[in-house]
Amino acid sequence: MGLFQEFSESTSMHGLQRAVSSESKWKRPLWAALVLAGACLATFNLSKTIKDFLHNPTTTETSVHYSPDMEFPVVTICNLNPFSYGKLTGEMDFMAVIKNLVENGFTEEDDIFEYMAQFQRSRDVAITYSLKDLLIECQFDMMPCSADDFLTVPNYKYGDCFVFNKQIPENFTHSNPRYTTKPGPDNGLIMKLDVQQMQYLYTTEDAGFKIVVHSQDTTAFPEDEGFLVMPGTRTNVGLKRTEMSRAPPPYSTCIGLADEYNVDMNVYSLTDGTRYSGEACRKTCYIREVVRQCGCCDILFVCPSEIYNTYEVNETNPYCNATNTDQFFCKKRVLNAFEKGELDCLGRCLPPCEEVVYDVALSTALWPSENWVFVPPGTSMQDAKNIINYYRENMLRVAIYFEDLTEKHVESRPSYDWNRVLSDIGGQLGLWLGFSILTAMEWLELAYDAGIRAGTRKSQGAQAAKVHVQQQGQ
Numbered sequence: 001m002g003l004f005q006e007f008s009e010s011t012s013m014h015g016l017q018r019a020v021s022s023e024s025k026w027k028r029p030l031w032a033a034l035v036l037a038g039a040c041l042a043t044f045n046l047s048k049t050i051k052d053f054l055h056n057p058t059t060t061e062t063s064v065h066y067s068p069d070m071e072f073p074v075v076t077i078c079n080l081n082p083f084s085y086g087k088l089t090g091e092m093d094f095m096a097v098i099k100n101l102v103e104n105g106f107t108e109e110d111d112i113f114e115y116m117a118q119f120q121r122s123r124d125v126a127i128t129y130s131l132k133d134l135l136i137e138c139q140f141d142m143m144p145c146s147a148d149d150f151l152t153v154p155n156y157k158y159g160d161c162f163v164f165n166k167q168i169p170e171n172f173t174h175s176n177p178r179y180t181t182k183p184g185p186d187n188g189l190i191m192k193l194d195v196q197q198m199q200y201l202y203t204t205e206d207a208g209f210k211i212v213v214h215s216q217d218t219t220a221f222p223e224d225e226g227f228l229v230m231p232g233t234r235t236n237v238g239l240k241r242t243e244m245s246r247a248p249p250p251y252s253t254c255i256g257l258a259d260e261y262n263v264d265m266n267v268y269s270l271t272d273g274t275r276y277s278g279e280a281c282r283k284t285c286y287i288r289e290v291v292r293q294c295g296c297c298d299i300l301f302v303c304p305s306e307i308y309n310t311y312e313v314n315e316t317n318p319y320c321n322a323t324n325t326d327q328f329f330c331k332k333r334v335l336n337a338f339e340k341g342e343l344d345c346l347g348r349c350l351p352p353c354e355e356v357v358y359d360v361a362l363s364t365a366l367w368p369s370e371n372w373v374f375v376p377p378g379t380s381m382q383d384a385k386n387i388i389n390y391y392r393e394n395m396l397r398v399a400i401y402f403e404d405l406t407e408k409h410v411e412s413r414p415s416y417d418w419n420r421v422l423s424d425i426g427g428q429l430g431l432w433l434g435f436s437i438l439t440a441m442e443w444l445e446l447a448y449d450a451g452i453r454a455g456t457r458k459s460q461g462a463q464a465a466k467v468h469v470q471q472q473g474q
Contacts, residue, residue, distance in 0.1 A: 049424045052416060058247045059415035065407050072140075072178045073239065073358055075164040075189055075400055076212040076220035079129050080228075081204040082159030083116055084196070087127045091119075112203060117156065118299050118322045128159035129196070136395070137192035140164075141180050145189075153272075156300030157223040158210060164189060166272075167216060177216055180402060185236050188401025195231050195394050207231055207393075213239060213400065215356040217275040219268045224279060227360060232392040234367035238403040240359040245411040248353055252412060256353035263306050265349075270304045281349035286338045294330035296320035367397050 120127050131147040138145040150162040167177050180187055197207050212226035220226070229235045246254040255265070257276040263269065266276045267284040274280065283301065290298045291311055297303035299319040308318060320327040337343050368391055375384040 057415045058251050058412045060410065060412045062411075063409045065409065067405050067407050069179050069181055070241070070402055070405050070407075071216070072165055072180050072188070072402075073213050073241075074166045074216055074218075074220070076153075076161050076214070076222060076226070077164075077191075077193075078155055078158035078161035078210045078222045079134060079195060080158065080206050080208055080210060081129075081195070081200040082113060082155075082157065083127050083201060084129050084133070084199045085201055086199050088116070088201075091125050091127055113157065114300060115322045117154075118319070129199075130160075131162045133196065134193055135162075135191060136194055137190075139190040140178060141182075141187055155222060156298075161220070161222060163220070181405075183402045183404045185238075185399040185401050188239075188399055190397070190399045192395065192397050195396065197231070197394050208396070209398075211237070211398070211400075213237070213358045213360060215358075218277050218356075219272060219274045219280050221279045221283070227362060229396055229398050231394050231396045232367065233364050234397040235399070236363045237398065237400040238361040238363075239401065240361075240403055240406075240408065242357050242359060242408045242410060244355045244357060245409070246351065246353045246355075247412045247414055251414050252353075253350050254353040255350045267302060267304060267307055270306060271302045276352055277355075278349045278351050282345045285343060285345035285348060286334070289338070289343055290320070290331055290334050293334055294320060294327055296327055296331075298331055298335075361403065368395070 116127065119125070131150050131152065135147050135150075138147075138149070140149075145164075147162075150164050151166050152160050153163055155161045165178050193209060195207055195209065200207065206228070208228050208230040210222045210226050210228055212220040212222050214220050227237075246252045248254065248256050255276060257265065265284060266274070266280045267287055268274050268280045269276075284307075287298060287301050287303070288307055290296070291308045291313060295311060295313055297308065297313070297318045297320065299322065303318050305315065305318075308315075320331050322328060334343075338345060370388055373388050373391055375387055379387070
């Protein structure tokens, strides 16, 4: 008790000295009660502070910046009809093929598309649309553009899609990304398109185009994202660019990957050099599972050698054969499991920590007006009506542009780091107990002195016992 008495008289901790050393009979218990109450309140508030810290809370900060030279996004467009009826019937007896497929149990639309894709790959024939068939007029930033400014990329659902403003890295050569310095519908990408409904297959339910607006370093998946534009309309697509930065784990469930390739999570990094995205990861998960279970690649997706080098796959022809019943139903089983979430692709494929997204605002008007359509002089009323009907059923106009040249930055960051935790702990202890770091050192010194004193007493007791034993032996 003497050591604690000495400590209480010299410590910088307020109240303890009065609780131990006060000579007044009523002041000593009062100060002891106050010190005990302060200790209880400090402990309660400290437990809340530690609990908040362990929950890894974040703070989201939004800021808007003006950018006088804005990089235009990548635009991917796809005709909702994947194969041109005229080109298809020029290469095969389409109806006979469909009848044969149905008789053999290939009844779904995707089954037919898969067979067509295999037919196109094996025969090396062009049965999809060319952009020159579809693009009537093109303008970017008030300057003319053409089909040569677009890349053609295959898509399992829409045949061939066409990509504007995409820069291909490394050994590929293409135009540099384009920029715009003025907002408004006249200064973006303006396209006049012809859907060519007369070439639609009976399996295609909707008429129009699917459009995806995305950043340079990501791959578009129009089957899962984007918006539709339909014939007979003019559609204005106003864009706003947003840069998102999520706090890394454990503060959020995101994946932070650098620009370099990551084949395990994103097989598309091998084909077009794009960074990780949640959808690219989920597609990679499915692609790998088909190879693992079926011993072949889904013909509707990419299949670089890196994804099947650990399995027994025919490298000469690694794709599944649409007419091979075993491979077809194996792939079908994997696809059903993927769509039901049974492959755990959703749990593995978290959103990226850094991401650029484009908010889209659509406005639509009937296009063209009847008086705008040019009808040659001398045209009969019926022919004039047919011309207008063709425009309404097949033609569309779409303008994709920035609404303004501002970028929104959304950043989430840890709201409770070690500096704040230590400050809160110090604040609670200082408020209720007058406690500081130096006071903590004093308590450590007390523990050290108490340990030394206990050790000394134990040593002295052992020495005394030894002497006592020796005296009894004599």
